[in-house]
Amino acid sequence: MKRTLYKNADWIITMDEARTRYRHGDLLIEGNQIKAVGTDLEKSLAGTVEIDEVVDASGRVILPGFVNTHHHTWQTLIRNIKATQGLRLEPWLTTMYEIYKDLNTDVARAGIYASLGDGLKTGVTTSNDLWYPHPVGVTGLVDAEIEAARELGIRFHPVRAYHSVTSDIVPPEVVDTTEGVMADAERLVKKYHDPSRFSMCQVGIGPSIAQYETEEIVRATVDLAEKLDIMVHGHLAESQHEVEYTIEHFGCRPVEWFRRHDMLGDRFYYAHCIHLNDEEVELMAKTNTGISTCPISNMYLSSGSCRVPDFLRAGVTRFGIGVDGAASSNSANMMEEIRVSYLLNRLSWGDNSANAEDVLYLATAGGAKVLNRDDIGYLAPGMAADFTLMNWSQLQYAGGCNDPVDCIVLSGDARMVEEVVVNGELVVHKGHLTKVNEEEKRQYVTQVGRELLTRASARIEGLKADLC
Numbered sequence: 001m002k003r004t005l006y007k008n009a010d011w012i013i014t015m016d017e018a019r020t021r022y023r024h025g026d027l028l029i030e031g032n033q034i035k036a037v038g039t040d041l042e043k044s045l046a047g048t049v050e051i052d053e054v055v056d057a058s059g060r061v062i063l064p065g066f067v068n069t070h071h072h073t074w075q076t077l078i079r080n081i082k083a084t085q086g087l088r089l090e091p092w093l094t095t096m097y098e099i100y101k102d103l104n105t106d107v108a109r110a111g112i113y114a115s116l117g118d119g120l121k122t123g124v125t126t127s128n129d130l131w132y133p134h135p136v137g138v139t140g141l142v143d144a145e146i147e148a149a150r151e152l153g154i155r156f157h158p159v160r161a162y163h164s165v166t167s168d169i170v171p172p173e174v175v176d177t178t179e180g181v182m183a184d185a186e187r188l189v190k191k192y193h194d195p196s197r198f199s200m201c202q203v204g205i206g207p208s209i210a211q212y213e214t215e216e217i218v219r220a221t222v223d224l225a226e227k228l229d230i231m232v233h234g235h236l237a238e239s240q241h242e243v244e245y246t247i248e249h250f251g252c253r254p255v256e257w258f259r260r261h262d263m264l265g266d267r268f269y270y271a272h273c274i275h276l277n278d279e280e281v282e283l284m285a286k287t288n289t290g291i292s293t294c295p296i297s298n299m300y301l302s303s304g305s306c307r308v309p310d311f312l313r314a315g316v317t318r319f320g321i322g323v324d325g326a327a328s329s330n331s332a333n334m335m336e337e338i339r340v341s342y343l344l345n346r347l348s349w350g351d352n353s354a355n356a357e358d359v360l361y362l363a364t365a366g367g368a369k370v371l372n373r374d375d376i377g378y379l380a381p382g383m384a385a386d387f388t389l390m391n392w393s394q395l396q397y398a399g400g401c402n403d404p405v406d407c408i409v410l411s412g413d414a415r416m417v418e419e420v421v422v423n424g425e426l427v428v429h430k431g432h433l434t435k436v437n438e439e440e441k442r443q444y445v446t447q448v449g450r451e452l453l454t455r456a457s458a459r460i461e462g463l464k465a466d467l468c
């Protein structure tokens with residue numbers, strides 16, 4: 001197997017348990033794994049290991065690849081829609097669902113190219129996707145996105161989600177049956193799910209918002225997840241409206257509803273988790289339930305601010321960051337999400353807020369724990385070779401390089417991301433995707449996005465303005 005030495009990085013930030021950093025560090029990879037990390041590796045390994053290629057990493061900081069724990073990739077084609085700007089979650093969703101009626105496998109592919117392409121170019125090496133609207137009669141959406149993710153070379157955790165109930169927001173055109181969802185999820189798991197170490201694809205299941213679904217499908221979801229040993233993912237306590245709805249219909253708050261339905265624990269992870277009281281924060285920690293905070297989406301939809309420092313103090317370790325769907329964050333730029341996460345924390349929680357290294361933990365090791373992966377998230381021998389080379393030797397960062405983590409979290413942006421390696425393969429080189437032609441994909445995404453909005457504009461008057 002090929003061995004490559006990344007030599008003399010200004011810093012290697014491992015994000016291991018001790019948060020070890022190496023000044024003038026070396027990283028040796030062998031095939032898809034990390035063989036060694038430290039300093040002067042050529043000297044210490046002399047005579048024991050043959051090195052095939054040496055990459056000069058001076059002027060760069062090496063970090064573990066980012067783990068994006070919550071996303072809706074198809075929304076990348078319906079962002080920046082004039083008809084939805086300025087709306088809160090529920091009215092925003094009503095317009096979104098009109099567009100969702102027209103989703104197809106081209107949208108699924110195009111959404112992956114645009115969103116996970118953006119993710120890779122901003123340092124993401126593993127990404128979730130939660131796909132909940134499946135128009136009646138349309139099949140193969142998750143298959144199409146898995147195939148497109150493979151083309152890009154990113155690790156992928158798609159979740160086969162669903163709707164089981166028509167509502168003011170959810171039209172009957174995207175409502176699934178329990179039998180249909182379970183059969184499709186089981187089929188996807190059999191076809192694509194790889195539970196082994198260094199897996200490139202793990203399939204999950206989940207409701208978008210569990211308490212809005214039928215009791216039958218929620219029970220079937222938990223049972224199927226246990227039977228197949230897969231994870232369950234969805235949204236939890238994103239808006240105040242959701243809290244009020246749950247109290248009105250079930251006489252309890254959302255977290256209690258999840259507890260009653262056996263939906264807290266190691267197998268589960270949820271996006272947002274904003275409207276939680278002190279007891280609920282403790283319960284998330286005690287049950288080891290995973291959390292994905294999505295600050296830009298929460299700001300865009302005026303949803304609120306996740307209690308990041310309180311979760312950390314309570315001992316929540318399965319804790320990550322997600323970019324959420326681009327329709328509510330308008331981008332899948334993880335570098336931006338990380339910086340905003342820090343800033344929103346400061347704004348919301350002042351002196352108690354999480355520090356830059358805590359935020360980087362969420363984007364790396366914490367995110368890996370959310371997905372129950374023990375082979376990614378930090379740099380150490382035996383871990384997957386998933387990492388980024390951040391070029392901080394550029395004018396825009398000069399004067400701010402006192403501490404590499406502060407520089408990346410507080411001043412960093414996508415211009416820093418020079419090389420990205422996933423599973424030992426170089427997937428971003430000099431800031432560009434290596435495995436696909438970016439211009440070809442851009443044209444494809446533009447065409448598919450335009451076709452989608454054209455179809456939907458027959459029903460939504462406001463959309464015409466976006467087609468000019």
Ligand SMILES: [Zn+2]
Pocket residue numbers: 070071072235271324325
């Ligand atoms: Zn979401």
